[in-house]
Amino acid sequence: MKNLPRVLIVEDEPAIAELIAVNLRHGGFDPAVAYDSVMAQRELDAVLPDVILLDWMLPGQSGLALARHWRKQARTKSIPILMLTARGDESDKVAGLDAGADDYITKPFSIQELLARIRAVLRRRAPESVSDSVTVGALVLDAATHRISHQNRELKLGPTEFKLLHYLMKHAERVHSRSTLLDKVWGDHVFIEERTVDVHVKRLREALGAAGAMVETVRGSGYRLTGLKVRTPVAAAPSGT
Ligand code: CA
16 A cells, blocks of 8 residues: 555545545545544645645635645655646636646546646656755766766765655755654655664765865754865854854
């Protein structure tokens, strides 16, 4: 079950939610159902899905407001959202996409169409996360070729260190807690001690050599990758505060 794509269905009508869940299960997905925004948030806090199916008309917070909210949160911003709605207007469609939805499906829809749309958003998201290249200071990571270089010298990293560095570089200058790094780098289904993060950060620094100092420990908070000190070595002196 673990390897099936997880789909969070946010739909307040139990009959529709159940119908979708049953069909998704048959279609090779691992569905979870939330009937309102509170349940949905609780579900997202526990396990991140691969896709969210989000009903527009929900009691309390609308699907549109939820989509906007999730897009702003670091933890949920890259999860594809497929909006379900009874509204077919062009302006509503635009509003949904503006709020951060990846696609839009109008009720009533066929299950075949729904499955096809889910597969399509999953496909569209996948290459984006593996084919990009990131640069921080003199450090360059190319995810497509799995190459890392610092000042044009190639570096060799283990697979976990590579993923860790990729995440830190994509979110440079920000502090990440150990639990966030576990979620983002190791994945939500894995239960590993937070100490593991420290071990891999240490290995990462060693593998980075001169660039190892770019990975900073932020006491009591976690880790941060910074390109700022490298560019202006004078400012790297301890401030004494
Ligand atoms: Ca509804």
